[in-house]
Amino acid sequence: MASVFSRIGAISLLVGLVACGAPSADNSSTQSKGLKVVTTFLPITLFTEAVAGDCAEVTALIPPNLGPHDFQATPSDLADLGSARVLVKNGLEIEEFLDDLISSADNKDLVVIDSSQGIATIKAAAEDHHDDHHDDHHDAHHHDEDHHADAHDHGHGHSHGEYDPHIWLDPVRAAEQVENIRDGLVKADPSCADSYTKNAALYTAQLKELNEEFTTKLKPYSGKTFVAFHDFATYFANRYSLKAEFLVDLPEMNPSPADLQSVAAQVKASGLKALLSEPQAGNRSFNALAKDLGVNIVEFNPLETGSAESARMPGTYFSVMRSNVNNLVKAIGD
Numbered sequence: 001m002a003s004v005f006s007r008i009g010a011i012s013l014l015v016g017l018v019a020c021g022a023p024s025a026d027n028s029s030t031q032s033k034g035l036k037v038v039t040t041f042l043p044i045t046l047f048t049e050a051v052a053g054d055c056a057e058v059t060a061l062i063p064p065n066l067g068p069h070d071f072q073a074t075p076s077d078l079a080d081l082g083s084a085r086v087l088v089k090n091g092l093e094i095e096e097f098l099d100d101l102i103s104s105a106d107n108k109d110l111v112v113i114d115s116s117q118g119i120a121t122i123k124a125a126a127e128d129h130h131d132d133h134h135d136d137h138h139d140a141h142h143h144d145e146d147h148h149a150d151a152h153d154h155g156h157g158h159s160h161g162e163y164d165p166h167i168w169l170d171p172v173r174a175a176e177q178v179e180n181i182r183d184g185l186v187k188a189d190p191s192c193a194d195s196y197t198k199n200a201a202l203y204t205a206q207l208k209e210l211n212e213e214f215t216t217k218l219k220p221y222s223g224k225t226f227v228a229f230h231d232f233a234t235y236f237a238n239r240y241s242l243k244a245e246f247l248v249d250l251p252e253m254n255p256s257p258a259d260l261q262s263v264a265a266q267v268k269a270s271g272l273k274a275l276l277s278e279p280q281a282g283n284r285s286f287n288a289l290a291k292d293l294g295v296n297i298v299e300f301n302p303l304e305t306g307s308a309e310s311a312r313m314p315g316t317y318f319s320v321m322r323s324n325v326n327n328l329v330k331a332i333g334d
Contacts, residue, residue: 035189038084040095041068042311043168043303044115047178048088050203050314051185055192059084064311067304068094073101081105086188088181090168091116093161113184115177121163122234169302170235171211171321175204203314210318214240214325224332225270227263229278232302247289260289267293274331276300298327 035056039045045060052058059080062071068090081087082105089095091114102110167173182200186193222241226233229247237244245266247259267275274296275289290297301320310316 034192035086035185036084037086037088037185038080039088040090040098041066041071041304042306043174043317044088044090044177045311046303046314046317047115047168047174047203048181048185049312051178051181051196051200053195053199055189055195056086056185060311061087064306064308068096069304071097073097077101078105081110082107084110086111086113086185088113088115088184090165090177092121092163092165092167094165096161111184111188113181113188115180116165116167117180119167119173119176119180121167122238124162124164124231164231164234166232166302167235168317169233169321170239171207171214172239173235174317175207175211178204178207206318210321211239214321217325217329218242221329221332225266225272226276226328226331227266227270227272228276228300230302232278232304233276233300263289264293267295271333272331273333274298274327276328276331278302279305296331298331300324300327 035052037048037052037056037058039048039058039060041060041062042064045058045064049058061077061080062068078101081102084107087102087110089098089112102112168177178200182196185196189196218240223243225243225245226237227245227247231246233244233246236242245263247263263275266272272295275298277287277297277299279299279301287297301324303317303320306316306320
């Protein structure tokens with residue numbers, strides 16, 4: 001993964017390219033819909049599309065085939081931010097490049113919606129090894145200014161910020177994110193308040209039904225452990241009284257021998273029938289570990305990436321999460 005410093009340098013270069021006449025996005029369709037909204041990555045795009053409906057044109061800053069850890073800004077990204085009225089982000093430091101990019105875009109009218117604002121968070125594994133809750137509601141400005149925590153014992157030299165950012169994988173918290181997006185869009189565009197409110201209500205109702213469905217389906221497995229490739233499943237596991245272990249902090253990292261030994265011990269102790277892989281991760285070491293342990297590999301998609309088509313369909317969240325739960329049940333076994 002490119003360092004934050006190299007990204008900052010690249011952003012400085014982009015400012016010059018935009019100033020020299022780099023082409024900007026075509027705003028003709030945006031004008032027909034009214035509000036121009038830029039989102040960061042896939043789950044935030046899905047939630048924003050659901051709320052925006054026909055009232056706003058939603059453009060993803062990060063292409064859907066890339067996750068937030070892999071993003072490299074282009075001149076068109078700066079142009080999009082420069083002409084947007086609203087930016088919607090996940091927050092919790094997962095979009096570590098964003099502050100510099102916003103500053104470089106120099107859009108004084110840009111409204112930033114932090115979809116994680118006010119939602120109860122969980123400390124990142126570097127802080128408390130998955131389990132401790134942060135019960136106080138965090139403030140958007142607070143976690144934007146926090147520095148990244150030191151790397152933890154996995155020895156990778158990098159970690160997420162102080163709080164785990166993967167809140168969208170808990171349907172209950174996802175509903176709260178949708179409500180934050182609704183409130184931000186209503187404030188930015190009061191003329192469409194009724195539509196934003198109605199659209200959000202429909203989507204959050206579906207999320208609440210999904211949570212009830214998962215609660216029933218996963219109740220027999222309460223207390224069970226599953227192992228994923230990277231550290232993304234803490235909120236999901238906590239919601240359904242499961243225990244999540246992981247091989248690496250971030251999907252692009254390479255596991256150490258100690259990581260592999262630790263996961264092997266977890267698999268043997270828990271009787272897992274499968275390890276949870278990810279569609280976007282390079283899992284050769286994970287696949288080799290599964291073979292050595294005599295267990296299968298099944299997919300749990302953390303929704304950090306997807307196809308261009310799926311990114312335009314808010315229902316993608318539900319189909320992917322249902323597939324995840326079905327695969328998780330296969331992994332845990334009886």
